[in-house]
Amino acid sequence: MTPAAAVDEAEFRARCRRAQALMAQEGLSALMLTTEADIAYLTGFRTRFWESPTRPWFLLLPHEGEPVAVVPEIGADLMGRTWVEDVRTWPAPHYTDDGVGLLGASLSDMVPAGGAIGLPSGQGTHLRMPLDDWAALRERLPDRRFGSDAGVMRRLRMVKSEAEIALIAAACATANRAFARLPEIAAAGVPLGDVFRRFQILCLEEGADRVAYLAGGAGRDGYTDVISPASNRALEAGEVLMLDTGLERGGYFCDFDRNISLGPASPSAAAAHSRLVEATRAGFERARPGATASELFHAMQAMLGSGTDGAKVGRYGHGLGLQLTEPPSLHPDDHTVLAPGMVLTLEPSVELGPGRMMVHEENIVIRDGPAEWLSTPAPDRLRTV
Template identity: 35%
Template sequence: MERAVRWDRLREEMAREGVELLALVPGANLFYLTGLHFHRMERPIVALLPREGEPALILPAFEVEKAQRAPIPWRLFPYTDAEGPASAFHAAAAALGGRGHTIAVETLGMRVLEWSLLAEAFESPTPLPAEPLLARLRMVKGPEEIAAIRRAIAAAEAALQQWLPEVRPGMTEREATRRLIQACFAAGADALAFEPIVVAGPNAALPHATPSERPMGPGEMMIVDFGVIMDGYVSDLTRTFVLGEPDPETARIYEVVREANAAGRAAVRPGIPAEAVDRAARAVIEAAGYGPYFPHRTGHGLGLEIHEPPYLVQGDRTLLTPGMVFTVEPGIYLPGRGGVRIEDVVVVTETGGESLTTFPRELRSL
């Protein structure tokens, strides 16, 4: 029933946007609407969802059985490696009415490969970005989605708790990362949400640093940013620890970030724009004199993907609605010295916001 409701809402949004056809490639949106997961590869797979009528699916012939298992009334257009995909795209276009369509495409996901085949088959269709209408479908999570995110968070927090006693000064960032990955799977994760970040010292001054063979030294701040996938949904958790004892300024910076995180979470309530949460967290850091050292947005939505709307940043005026799930992750990064980030996942409720992450936020020495 849930998927049928999603399709009904999709067609309403397509009518609202004047979209005749939605083209999806393998990824979160296709999974959300159909339950199907395909690997993205050199063989194109495109689902064509018309505003009216049955959808079409262009796919390699060896994927047909998988598609038939989904409760979707597909018109399937398979192709073999020997044939190539062009004829299947033309057949699908003919079945959907041929030329002149307005097609909404995933601008962040569709490759030139798929678009060139669509453009030829539909004879120069008019492309539109699909992200606005898909965001309206996916931003508000249902109870089952939130439950899956809770399970992903529980697995991540259990992994972090298991892993921390293994970390010590002198361990390299990569070795610590390998051990964290093992802990994630030991905690029951289906997969990793993204490549974990475990960095310390000057590397922690880079918000998206890559773990290296650098040994982590005494007194350094260590940022740990990771997440796991459970039942298709992700978690995203960041905590910062100190290897030994922090110097006074580092301890002060940590407290500023912790207060900013608390202010961002406290600001969450239905009816306010997403940018208001960013303002609340950023104000704390700016008042402490570290505004220039907070270079990124305060947070991002998450669900099937690690980054999705809404975005907690100046300019995003999306009104918060019960069921929206996003991160609150302020940080301070001092070039060449280190950084601090504290990240929680929050769901908007009828009266405010609930932090789905519960791992302690007090500074912990390892």
């Protein structure tokens, strides 16, 4: 796949124009971006080389005009194949100036004295450059104001284009096919580590570019948590196995799970699954433009009964796209108003007892009118092998 094949140059340009319109409202002279997802969003630059922490990468978007990429020489060729024309490079790693001089000069040209440079600074963001270099950059430009991007990137990225929705849908369809094949790999006696390994193979066979995320658990009446890596304990008859995957197609994630029972499920696990599926349906019904993330949380919560408030997991779903998890959170305090094009997970969870919980997750897109399933919704009856 060529970098971000399904998103064309016109769309990248339109994203920059939308960013610039928001920047004007917020009084920002430039955006400074440092992370994989933010840079990919405006450029289409995709590489697994982000796995290496050695080199910083920068994209600058002025309040008008074209973006400027400031990147290590090793990335010049690949960045040169995106729509970005102004690609500035330095030989990295560098031991006295690892791009800070070039970045500072670029910002100095772009931003007038007193001008504001916005960086994503809120929940779920970070600055991907060394703190020493961050300090050195600000020292170089004492009369520019570095601060928050006022949520510009968050607001832009939260609403997906049709091209993005198609990529997420392709990832979801891939995971659907892999989950359909779970009976091939899940059986009593198989170590959970082998199940994890084989499930990643299924995802790749079904077309995943990579399996960025896989978590899961197993137990008789649910599992202890939803973020553990696989143990080598063998699965046992009567246990519920949960696998939660964030695989990637064309740079975009899906993020949903499936529960499956190894032989007849315990009554409490079967009942919990049924309640969880009902809760996702309730969330789906509530998921219309104008509803808030908080309202979706409460719509699901109402189906789960008392004593379960999502406190342990912290929320009942979230956005997704270029990242496994994105804003908003389906959380009582998140009052983000849903809009057409937002892609969400619905992810209610219940506790079955001390240290025992179950979680169910689906992916949807907000449309004018009713939402649309991106994952094929699971039946309320817990699947059994």
